[in-house]
Amino acid sequence: MNRIIKRIGAVLALGILAAGMFGCGLSQQKTDDKAKSANTAKKTYVVATRGTYRPYTYQDEKGNLTGYDVEILKEIEKRNPDLHFEFKLMSVSAGFLGLESKQVDIVANQITYNPQRAEKSIWTKEVNNYTASRLAVRKDRDDINSLEDLRGKTVAVVSTSELTRALKEFDEKNDAHINFIVTDKGTSELMNMVATGRADAAPVGEVTINDAAKTLGLDIKAAGPLILSVPTHFALRKDDESQKLADRLDVEVKKLREDGTLKKLSEKFMGKDYTVEQK
Template sequence: MKTLIKKRGLLQLFLAFLLLTGGAIIAGCGSNSNDKQTVTSNDKVKTYYVATRGTFKPFTYMDDKGELTGYDIEILKEVQKRNKDIKFEFKTMSIESAFVSLTSNQVDIIANQMGRNDERAAKYTFTQEVNNYTSTKITVKGDRNDINTLDDLKGKTMILTPTSEVARVIKKFNETAEPKINLIYTDKGSAESFNLVATNRADAGADYEVAVREAKKTLGLDLKSVGSVISSVPTYFILRKDADSQKLADRIDATVKEMKADGTLKKISDQFLGADYTVVPK
């Protein structure tokens, strides 16, 4: 009888031990689960706001479904795809408004075929990897054969985007031109430039050859690019000049470099620009 009682006591002690160790194991599992949740919660996706015009086809525009797309836009979408902790939200606005929004921290990036110059570089951070190379020529109405050079535009009216590289080239030309080219400006980019030239309210514009070709094909506008290339510059993304923006620029550069190496950037250029503009024009 005593032996039986002793055995029962040992069994009870053993069961109690199991309960205690089992509870510890469960608690331990719960602790590991919480640790994993902490890691996941700390791995947050950061949203960056991108300013773009949205009316500059084929670089940045609304498609038939009302969704923003275009060459510049799809580069950043691919960057987002390859960097799971980065998300881009796009805001459409004029380039002048974009610079104001960038300076006031309302947006983080400008994506709109942005050229680099010393004045901008002193104020802003640029990505280092080239997105593409532009090819800007004089834009005239299809039936105009009297304009092929800037000299032909003396005394005539030309519409320009004030922040563009070609605007600086033509302003420089105008310093010694007689008579001078009558320059008018638009903050609506090629959309307004094409309209004014096509309706004879401006004698010429200065636009990307790619954009003119696209406007003729998709909008049926009677336009053509003439003469030699006025300006061919590499384009980049622009960010604020601070440490966080530099880190983002470095991430974008690393990804775009990968896209060049595996052929993705050329593929996007072929799709949206009709040719490979990721290399220096010949």
């Protein structure tokens, strides 16, 4: 009788163990299914950014991509588990070509409105920040404090910049005889030309001027009045799907503005609140 009872007990124990293993298997399967579902639901968008434009998009001492424009998208991703942004380093021009060829979904690099690019691209409506631009001059120069002081001077400019258009318009209207040196190498080249004396001045964002003087040791400073206070946005491809993404980014950036996150990011990376128009 004792043997029979022991056998029955053993059978019951095996049954309970099997049921437990089966239950664990179901639980693990559910976990795997949830993980698989989460991965499937997450949408990846490729973001083009230069990665060399401090303090908006650059690599820190550990090689991690950061900066004001980058951290806005990282914060949006953190708040939206179904979104993932994959950053690829490239020039702004390459980024816009990438939009057209569908290799890139977003260009994040202090993008300002450009009527030519607007034919094939769309911009988010919410403003990321305002780029306040002034004249970059050598620290030992006190003779350039206004646009009038540029008469007969050599000024370095970027060919596609709105600042270039503004200065050339001033030159034409006032017969200022400004000698323009045009480059396509970006603001770093402009500041180097000023620091080395190849140009008397260059129109550059004051944040960029101050950052270059501080972190790179360039012998330059911001001078003169505010030339432009230009709103910046994210640029996307001009199609229905991208418009939906742009609308969603607008909602998220608005939330960041309302809860103070955008201002905090501006103060962290740019030294003060540039999320409001500069005067």
